[in-house]
Amino acid sequence: MTTSPSPQVPEPGFRQSVDMMFNHAVALMDLPSGLKEKIRVCNATYTVRFGVRLRGQIQTFTGYRAIHSEHTEPVKGGIRYAMGVHQDEVEALAALMTYKCALVEAPFGGSKGGLRIDPRQYEEHELEAITRRFAYELIKRDLIHPSQNVPAPDMGTGEREMAWIADQYARIQTTDINARACVTGKPLNAGGIQGRVEATGRGVQYALREFFRHPDDMAEAGLTGTLDGKRIIVQGLGNVGYHAAKFLSEEDGARIVAVIEHDGGVIDPSGIDIESLRLWIAEHGGVRDYPHAQVVPDGAVLLEEPCDILVPAALEGVINLENAERIRAKLVIEAANGPVTAGADEVLRRRGILVIPDLYANAGGVTVSYFEWVKNLGHIRFGRMQRRQEEARHQLVVDELERIVSSMGNGMTLSEGFKTQYLRGAGELELVRSGLDDTMRTAYQSMSALWRRRADVPDLRTAAYIVAIGRVAESYRAKGL
Ligand SMILES: NC(=O)c1ccc[n+]([C@@H]2O[C@H](COP(=O)([O-])OP(=O)(O)OC[C@H]3O[C@@H](n4cnc5c(N)ncnc54)[C@H](O)[C@@H]3O)[C@@H](O)[C@H]2O)c1
Numbered sequence: 508m509t510t511s512p513s514p515q516v517p518e519p520g521f522r523q524s525v526d527m528m529f530n531h532a533v534a535l536m537d538l539p540s541g542l543k544e545k546i547r548v549c550n551a552t553y554t555v556r557f558g559v560r561l562r563g564q565i566q567t568f569t570g571y572r573a574i575h576s577e578h579t580e581p582v583k584g585g586i587r588y589a590m591g592v593h594q595d596e597v598e599a600l601a602a603l604m605t606y607k608c609a610l611v612e613a614p615f616g617g618s619k620g621g622l623r624i625d626p627r628q629y630e631e632h633e634l635e636a637i638t639r640r641f642a643y644e645l646i647k648r649d650l651i652h653p654s655q656n657v658p659a660p661d662m663g664t665g666e667r668e669m670a671w672i673a674d675q676y677a678r679i680q681t682t683d684i685n686a687r688a689c690v691t692g693k694p695l696n697a698g699g700i701q702g703r704v705e706a707t708g709r710g711v712q713y714a715l716r717e718f719f720r721h722p723d724d725m726a727e728a729g730l731t732g733t734l735d736g737k738r739i740i741v742q743g744l745g746n747v748g749y750h751a752a753k754f755l756s757e758e759d760g761a762r763i764v765a766v767i768e769h770d771g772g773v774i775d776p777s778g779i780d781i782e783s784l785r786l787w788i789a790e791h792g793g794v795r796d797y798p799h800a801q802v803v804p805d806g807a808v809l810l811e812e813p814c815d816i817l818v819p820a821a822l823e824g825v826i827n828l829e830n831a832e833r834i835r836a837k838l839v840i841e842a843a844n845g846p847v848t849a850g851a852d853e854v855l856r857r858r859g860i861l862v863i864p865d866l867y868a869n870a871g872g873v874t875v876s877y878f879e880w881v882k883n884l885g886h887i888r889f890g891r892m893q894r895r896q897e898e899a900r901h902q903l904v905v906d907e908l909e910r911i912v913s914s915m916g917n918g919m920t921l922s923e924g925f926k927t928q929y930l931r932g933a934g935e936l937e938l939v940r941s942g943l944d945d946t947m948r949t950a951y952q953s954m955s956a957l958w959r960r961r962a963d964v965p966d967l968r969t970a971a972y973i974v975a976i977g978r979v980a981e982s983y984r985a986k987g988l
Pocket of ligand 1: 660742746768820
């Protein structure tokens, strides 16, 4: 492990970083400057403050819902529970949602929400009361609504919070037959879809598999072969990091050589057993004292260990101007949103370290959220065909889904993989995984092809932004502002 003094260079904030990445891309696009500005800005950010009586006194909470772009509605984006939540952060995350949805052709505009709270400080019944109150504030302003604004889980929230939100919506909007489609990431028994919990980590796996089918891109990173035996470091063993690490190690033969968590890191060059570590964290609240690998108190230094693939899957800004020169991965895949700052991005590029950008890498979550939303709106059950006569019914369902999707009038279609699997009578999980795989492969190909085709496009991130912004611009051209 190496250390060096921090350079005295100003680091842009998260929102400035996203703006800088956007600006790099639009500088290479032939779009009217007014339209560029319209696409860049966040349309609106709502701040709500509300009180909840807890432990005998009233506590006041602050929450946000940012709506970046309504070029397609509903707008979509997770709700984050963390102490660091603030307006700039939700606006940056909402902007990323706009570009992410456009890149993977999920028919949504971009939004994001957050509540400034440390969820670990509250009992479950307290969190339920706070979540229901926050949801109420958003519902009464149509900031949660099946056709207007559809949240999902993000850091600090999961199925449980989404179930409370869906239930709160149904209690208020008692006549809305589409109530279940007001939020995605719900538990199965509350209108969820199989494969949503794993979706973002699964998407990271599919993204890496597709990268390893592109020898020219691999050569840029100095990588050869397949995922088998590759050394991977993961930061954050939460929803995204855990599933990515689990699938990559169990199904692709990759070796997870280090894991970084909020209270430290663990390192073992021969490979870490992800299930055992996950269990330890669940029981002990962190990695400290984990007995089966070396534990390092300052986990962040493990970002700088040599590896083939670095998977930041926790916070934004963790690879920045302070440590970018010391990163020794060949490839960084941004499973989290915004883990590499705009300044660090340039340093990594200069040093030949390839970055697979967040707007693509973690798009698995919103992709499967789209399947869940369509399932809820269609009031159907995806599932295995029982009898021959059900074939005709399956075709009817596909036709109906196509009608729903095309009636949105944004040129979107159901993927061929999804339709084929559905007509074949595959189970819901197979359908979801095949649709996700299709989506991740197609999006990678569009991003990589543009990067290869245009000498002036410096990296995959800029290519991804150009593809995404081009689609948003096209939507404005077709429908007007
Ligand atoms: N959940 C999704 O479907 C989804 C979809 C797209 C993008 N993302 C992004 O992925 C990232 C992680 O989200 P998540 O849903 O997995 O959150 P999560 O809350 O499930 O997990 C986050 C993990 O990071 C750990 N962590 C917190 N601070 C840390 C630190 N300083 N160093 C190392 N680890 C730390 C936490 O202990 C936790 O295990 C976020 O950037 C989020 O926006 C999530």
